[in-house]
Structures are given as C-alpha cells and as structure tokens.
Amino acid sequence: MAENTAERIDWRQLWASGDLARFCFICLGILLHATNETMVATVMPAMVGDLSGVELVGWSLAVYEIGAIVAGAAAGRMTSYVALRTNMMGAALVYSAGALLCATAPSMPAFLAGRLVEGFGGGALVSLAFVSVERLFPQRIWPQLFGVISAVWGVAAFSGPLIGALMSEFLSWRWAFGVFAAGGVAAALACLAVLRGPAATRQRNDGAPLPPFPFATLACLAVSVVLIASAGVDVTPLRSSLLLAAGLFGIALFFGLDRRLPAGRLFPAKPLSLATPLGNGMIMVAAFSVATVTFTVYGPLLLTSLHGTSVLTTGYIIAAESIAWSVLSILVANTPPERERGIVLAGALMIAGGVAGFAYAVPAGNIPLILGCAILQGGGFGIAWPFVTRIIVTAAPAAERTVASSAVPTMQRIGYAVGAASCGIVANASGFAGGLSSQTAAGVAAWLFLAFLPLGVLGCLAAWRLPANSASPAPA
Template sequence: MSQKSSTAGPRPEVGDGDGWRDLFGPAARGPVTVFAGGVALYAINVYLTTSLLPSAVAEIGGLELYAWAMTVFLIASVITSMLVSRTLTRFGPRTSYWIALGLFGAGSLVATFAPTMPVLLAGRGLQGLGGGLLAGLAFAVIRMVQPERLWKRSLGLTSAMWGIGNVVGPVLGGIFAQFGAWRGAFLLLAICSAGIALLAKRAMPARTPDSGSTTPGRVPTLSLVLLTLATTAVSIASVVGLSVIMVVLIAVAVILVIGFVVAERRGGAQVLPAGTFRRGSVLIWLYLAVAVLAITSTVEAFLPLFGQRIGGLSPLGAGLLGASLSWGWSVAAILNSGISRPAATRVARLAGPILVAVGLAGYTALQLEGAAPVRIGLWFVLLFVAGAGIGMSLVHWMPAVMSISADPTESQQAAAGVNTVQLISNAFGSALAGLLVGIGGPAIIGSAQLLGYGYAVVGVLALVVAARALRTRALRTDGK
C-alpha cells in the first residue's frame, strides 16, 4: 500500500495463498505487527497491573481505592470502544493509532510518576481511553487494510495476543514487583507505546478508500451515556461483594442496557449499525454469539484462587492454571483460522460452545478438597479444552460480522462494535462470576462448583445462540 499520498490504493493482495506466509509477507507484515502489537499491549497491561497493584498500594497508599484501578480502566475502555469507527472515518488508520497509543502512553507515564492513588487512577483512565481504541481498531483496521481471505488469520493472531498477555503480563509484573520497581513496568509500557506509534507511521496508511469516502456522523451521545452508566454500575457491582447493593446495581445495569437498545432502535446517531436491533436482524445474533462466549471467558478471574485454595498450588502454579483457558483460546483460534469451507466453519461455530460446556463441567466435577496431582493435571487439560471452544468459535463469528454489509461504513461500524460487545460482556460476566461465587460460599468448594456449573450452562446458552444464528438465511447462503 502506498504511503506517499493521503489516500491508499486498492486493498492489498499479498499473495495467491491464504496461509501464514501471506500474513507475514512484505505487504502485510507492517500492519499486522501494529494491530497485533496494540492488542498485546492492551492484554499485557491488564495482567501486569494486577500483579503490580499490591506493591503500588504499599508505597503510595489508597487501599480503599484498590478495586477502582481496574474499574476505571474498563469504563474508559468502553467509552472509546464506541467511538472507534468515527475516529477511523475522521482521522484514518495512521492518526487513529497515534491517538490511541498517545493516550495509552500518556496514561502509562502518569502511572509511572503517580505520588498518590488518585493520580494513579487518572493514569489508568487515560490508559483505558487509549486501550479501548487499540482493541477496537484491531478489528476495524483488519477489515480496512487486509484482503478478506486473510481476515481469519489476522483475527487468529490477534486472539493469540491475549494468550501472550496472560503469560507475559503476570511474569513481567512479578519481576518488577519483586525488585520494588513497579513504576518501571509502567514506564516500559510507555516506551512500547512509542515504539508501536513509530511503526504505525510507516506501516499504516493515512487514509483508505473506505475511510476517505465517508464523513463522520453525529456522536451517539444518548447511547454512549446509557452504555457507560451500565458499565459503571456493573463494574461497581463486581467489586462490592455479594450484597443487596450488588443485586440492585446489576438490575440497574440491565435496565440501562435495555434503554440503550431502545435508543439504538430509534435511529439517528448510533453506536452499532442501523438495524442491529430490528426484528429479523442477522447482526444481533452474531453479536450475541460473541457476547455469550466472551462472558464464559470471565471465569478465569477466579481460577487462580481455586487453584491455591482447593489444589494447594503455589501462586505461580495457580496463575498458570488461570492462564490455561487463554492458552486454549489462542491455540484454537490460530489453528482454526485457516478453515474456510462453509460446512467446516458451521461445525466449528457449533462445536466451540459444546467444548466450553464440556470443559467447564468436567473441570467443576473434579473440584474436590485435597486434589491429587493427576486431578490437578486434568484441571489444566479441561480448562484448555474450554478455552479452545471459545477460540475456535469466535475466530469464525468475527469475520461474519466484518463482512455483514457491502457498505464500507456500515461494515466498519459493525467490526468496531465487536470490541464494544466484548468489553460490555466482560463487565457483565465479571459481575455474574462474583455473584455466583458469593452465593456458592462460604465454603470455597461450593463457590467453585456453582461458578463452574453455572458457566457451563452459559456455554449451553452459547450453543443455542449459535444454532439460532446459523439458521438465518444470510449465514446459510454464504457460510460466513
């Protein structure tokens, strides 16, 4: 693609095949590194911060604000995730990445030099604003700068970045914390942001035919406010513990989401493409398929706790147990990204939720006190299987969203909406997980079993949604 003018040429064709060689060929290597690097930066930051926070609080105080470090980041991410398509339309891929990386890098610097917890939270907010754009840009830019036959490969690589983040983040955070240098970890994130921004200058086009042919629409203020408030309510619910307040906040969040749907159906300025929530819409079922699978992934937040309390694992071993779900997700996404035949694609979309349900149910059935090494080994295997179900299914649903319309603006908006749907689902999933763990207590075994079986049921729900989506005429026709 040409970088000499403000408008790129036709979408690049990087070879005659559709394998990994094309994805890392000369024409595609630069953009792939930018969007994969952006997602890796986001993922590493999530897991790294969790490891660093105890050391940060010990130095600067603010224990009462501990949980808000993740809550503020998530809320800020949701806000900017809803503005991805408008940012791309107005500024183009290159400048959009500069904005995202600039915000993320600035937030990392603020966190690096934070003298108090409120200042650290301000840095986390800036990181979230940049992170929401980074994660959303990956989906939208893949569609804009890659040929369609490489979309699944690109999405598979992007999914793998979460697995990398789940390993690198805790290890890196643990190393910095061990030496009392937690500020250095945030400084490293800022340096990495600058490095990816420099690469984006060479690798990303200033404009593409899609971004240059449209003008930004009005900002969907009402939808933004309702969804942001819903995310705030459910995020607070996830940190207050099992109580009446938690239940009330979740109920308020559900009402706000219903209000968001009503606002989107009324037309005008919208976050998601027009017609998403209308009767007979294909897109709503695609988003639901993504949403339910994203919810199942939030079970991983409690896996290290169960590993230590039930299995007697070390902190490192428990952390690896929690990462096994992400590893399964990443490996399956990469392996399944090469599947293109419609029949095989449909099988993968249905088999994924089945693996999620079977993996989580099997893992939960083995939650017994005094677990032997063999049983603990089976925990890893079954969680890997559950994660594989998420990855193999999502890697086929996402391209379906990206190709939903021939209209470039609508397809770009639909692709960017995937990230918003995932973030909102993660927020609700975290709150639901906390609720189930609280109800299942006070015994840790009861919490583990209720959460595991409860999320196995969510896997069955994902199968029902997938089957319903596949019955739509559009999917039966083109296999996407």
C-alpha cells in the same frame, strides 16, 4: 490455479518493500493492549496482597473494557479531525500514563483509575491499527496484514499471563505495569518514526458529513456496567438488587438508544432477536463472554489462596487456554459451510463443559483437571468463534454487514465487562466481602462458576438455533 498463484503475496518482498515492517511497528499498540488485558489475572494475587480491596477485583477488568469500548468507538472518528499519526501517538501516551498510574497506585481505587485510563489508550490503539490498514497500505495486502494482527493477538494471549506471573514471582507486580508504561512510550516514538507519509500526517475529511458520535449510547453502557459492579460492593439484599436491576435496565436501554442512531450505531437493528440467525449468534457471543470471564478474573486468586498454587502455574494454565483457542481455530479453518453448525454446537458444548468443570476442579485444587477445563473452554471458543462470526455477518442485511462484523468483538467486550462486574457480586455475596482468606476463598470458589452455568446453557441453546448452512447470504 494461475490466478491463485498470481495473487499470492511474496512475504520476503513485502518485508523488503517496508510495508510489513512498518505495520509490525503499528501492531506494537495491539500487542501492548492485548498482553496487558490478559496479564492482569496473574498479578492479581500479589496486587491484592499489597493493596487489599479484594471486593473490587471484578472492577479491574470491567473498567478496562469500558475504557476500551468507548475509545475504540471514538478513535476511528477522531482521524477525521486529527492526523492518524497524532492520534496513535496520543493513544500510546494515554496508555503509558494509565500503566504508570497502575504501577504506582497506593490503593485499589487508584489502581482502578489507572486501569480505566489504560483501557482508553489500549482501545484506541487497537481501533487505529485497523484504520491504518485501510489508510496506509494497498488493498491487495490487507488479508496478509489482518493475518499479522491475528498472530499478534495469539502471541499476546500466550505471553500476557506468563509475563504477569514471572514479574510477580521474581520482581513485583508493579514492575509488570512499569514495563507496559515504557512500552507505551516506545510505541509513541515508533509512530513518530515510521508514520511519515501524507496519509498518516494529515487529517482526513472528504467533506461528507460525519456520522453522529454515540455519546449518550456509550455513556449509558458505561453507567450500566458501573451500576452492576457497584451491586457487588457492600452486598445487601435491597441495595444490591436495586443496583443490579438498574444496571440490567441500562443495558437494555443501551441497545434501544443504539437502534435509534442508524448512521452511527454499534450494532445491527435487532442484535438479540431469537427469531434470526444474527440474533442467536449474538446471544451466543454475549452469553459465553459473560460466563467465561470468571476464571480469568478470579482463577489465579482462588488457586493461590486455596491451594498455594504458584502464579507461574496459573499463568501456564491461562496461556494453555489461549493456545488451545489458536490451534483449534487453525485446524477447523477450512471446514465446509455445511458442517459449520455442528462445529459451532460442539464448541458451545465444550465451553459450557469447561465452565461446569471449573466449578468442581477449582475448589478441589486438581491442577490437571483445571488445565483440561481451560483447554476445553479455549478450544471451544477456537472452533466456534470464526464460524459464529461468519454466520452473523452473512445473516445481516447487506447494508448492515460492516456494522455486524465490528459488532461481534464489541459484544464480546461488553460481555467481558458485564461478566467481570457480575463476578464481583457473586464473589462478595459468597464471602469475599469479609476479606481474602482461605476460608472465604473456599466459600467463593464453587459459586463463582455455578452462578454462570445458566448462561452456558443459554449459549448452547442459541448455538442449537443457528442455521445448518450459512453459505446463502441474507437479502439486502
């Protein structure tokens, strides 16, 4: 008991020391990235009305996630060549440039180019924030700093959709991206002001050989997602089938290439094996990430087109999903290990139930039911994700546990990118290829959710196959 008291951190003293205040400035980059990521859904109806290009809506999230994955993998290695402060300032300015491109885009292709640049900057900012914890702050306060990061993600998930909705409702969707362009410049200036020590201003290379950067692996992933997204543009049976098959083959090749780089891999050796707890956990993460992106990408657009629902209402619905995630995650945080599997399975069933419910509620325009499905889906993620992550990391061999812990958010991002690209195929094949109208939206609404129900079932089966107790770690 005395030991716990001694290790407890005085938050007031931590703020007075300047460490906490300095880290809050660093977290501005995370806030910009995460808020922008969730905001785009609620500006989509106004943006499509201005730029057209409804057949490319799925690309808006896919290209952002591609940029974030590539930049996130590169940013940590770049600090061995360029100082941390210079890296963070550069990432913030790249992010700002991408947001400015989006704000001034004259067409949907130009907007997508801006989203890719934004993804590069945002992904690098997030990665560098985690690097800064290890580089700039004493180890004894790391848990508190990671807690701050979690709080920032929660604030971003809640505020992003509302910012987009309010901007679209009262100003313009372009103003929403303009605000983030200014925020990127502010983040760069904050880095210049608060990152002054030698650990932040000098490059760090201790003489040890750097692990090889996975250029070919990440290029393969990016090309694969683009191929899948391309299958949804100008949908024809032969062309779309060939592009989809090539994209799925590329995803398989990506994991094969990653396995061949033991010193620089992004995933453990067998990330999708049905025979291991780690593999089943990763399959669950991948399946649900792909299956649940539909409402984020197309929900506001469908509700606005079909039922005249205000973007502010859809913003509140998406925010409610994020709140449910955060609240239920906190409520189950102290669950003993022997109950983990039951909670993970319950969360999986909630997520799958949310996807199935959307298939009825969105075409019907039943706002209370849509809100219930959003809360069900977000709450399912909230109670399942912490324990799935722990199961995955605990099941990994000791030499791969660091890779396994970082692989969970990477798999989630890949799932979002693939899911957004796949949504475009379903949406365009079921009506949006002919343009946006209430008639085409009616044809798209149910199919967009029904098409991903099999992945919801796969996620539940993977959750069922997880071990009953993850307290015992895997052998080294």
